[in-house]
Structures are given as C-alpha cells and as structure tokens.
Amino acid sequence: MSDISCELCKTLGGVLLWEDDFLRIIRVESQEYVGFCRVILKQHVVEMTDLNLAERARLMKVVYAVETVLRELYQPTKINLASLGNIVPHLHWHIIPRFQDDPHFPNPIWGEVLRPAKPRPAMPDAELKQRIALQLASTSSL
C-alpha cells in the first residue's frame, strides 16, 4: 500500500539509519536538532489504531530503541515523542532529544523560537547506525 502523492511513500525523508520490511529509521537533517530521528512506517497507514496490536508493538519497540540510543548518546534534558501527520498523513514518529539551551526549549520544536541555535556536536551516522542496530538486536526477542 502506497500513495503516489505522499512524500514519505516517495522519499526516504532523511538519512537512512536502519530498516526492515516494516519501517525505517532516519536521521533528520537538522542543524538545530542533533539526534532528531524519525521512525517511518513503510506502508501508507494514517493512524496508530489503523495497525493491529502486533504492528503497533513492533513500531513502538523501534521508537523505544531509538529513544534509548539517543538518551545514551546525547543525555538530553528531555525526549519528545510525537506522531502528528497533519501535513503528511503517513504514520511516522518524531524522536527529538531536547536541551535546555535549544532554540525552542521548553516549547515544542513547533512553537515559538526563544533563542538562537547553539552548535552541538553530532555523532557520526556510522556510530548512530551501529548503536541502533545493537539496541534493536538486544531487544529483538522481547
């Protein structure tokens, strides 16, 4: 199932970090938000409750794996999780490490900008890929 007008059916949507037949993990190419990742379903499905229970669990297991890796790598003040899809109604999760000195904190990243972005060192994609693969392997039987 795909939709030819849907951006997430047509494009990867970022730097590919991991994928299987069900979903992919990408890193968002953002200067302001290092570590910002998305977990994107491969099928064009709109809402979590359009998935069956096993599919919801499979998707969230990957969201949690990404959250775990991002917490370890970046020690953020907070993790923000969101599945919105108002513009692109194709199921995808935002996993955003947030920091007290980031441009919007404590606002959501879609809210008012409060300060300029500070440069923050980003982990190499190879490191992110390796950590995510290891994290998923360690939870694959759960």
Next chain:
Amino acid sequence: MSDISCELCKTLGGVLLWEDDFLRIIRVESQEYVGFCRVILKQHVVEMTDLNLAERARLMKVVYAVETVLRELYQPTKINLASLGNIVPHLHWHIIPRFQDDPHFPNPIWGEVLRPAKPRPAMPDAELKQRIALQLASTSSL
C-alpha cells in the same frame, strides 16, 4: 514516587474520565480542542524508556483506547499523539483530535494560529467516560 513540585503529581490536570492504580485519563478543558485528552501516569516518571516493557505496553494500550474512542466520536481529520513533558517532566500523553478547520491545522497545536476557533459540539463527559470504559474492557485481555 511523587514530586511535590510537580503539577501532575499534585493535581488531576483536567476532568477525570477513567483511572486505575497506574494512570488516569483526563479531558483537557479546552474551548478550541474538543475531545483533547491526556493519559497521565500516576508515578512521577520522566521518559517512556524509564518504564519497563510491560508498563510501556500498559500505558500505550490506554492511549490507543482513547484514540479509538475519539476517532469514533469525532471523526477527526487526524489524531495527534505526543509525549513532550518539557515543562512538566512527568510522563503524559496528549491525544488530540484535529480538524481541517481547527485554529492551527495543519500546524501542531503548539504552532502558529491560522484561523479563529469554530464552535464544535463536545460529547458529554458521561458519554466519553462510558465509551472509554467499554473500550478498555474490550481490550483488557489483550
């Protein structure tokens, strides 16, 4: 575990619709967003990955139940799910029915306002409570 300075440890945070020993479901008292609910953990826990796997699943099962009920009752254009907690770092999920003519659509509700709010009929709390209880009962063994 509770934090005496935390708003969600001290107050319900809205109109109580359902609760057990682990979490509560509240309706947000919003004129602009009818059906806007939150699922709030009772313990003062910060991130999803601070919970064990069974607790994560238990929490998300309730989020999905609320999503199901809100979709049935309001037929929204989109459901928005988010766990942010930058201001109140106590695990809670926003479940927000979104409509093409709501004040922010397609922006997140934390983004720029694009139009005035239109009155939208809200279901009585008694109806919401009953539907949520039934939905949770029907998925309790899953």
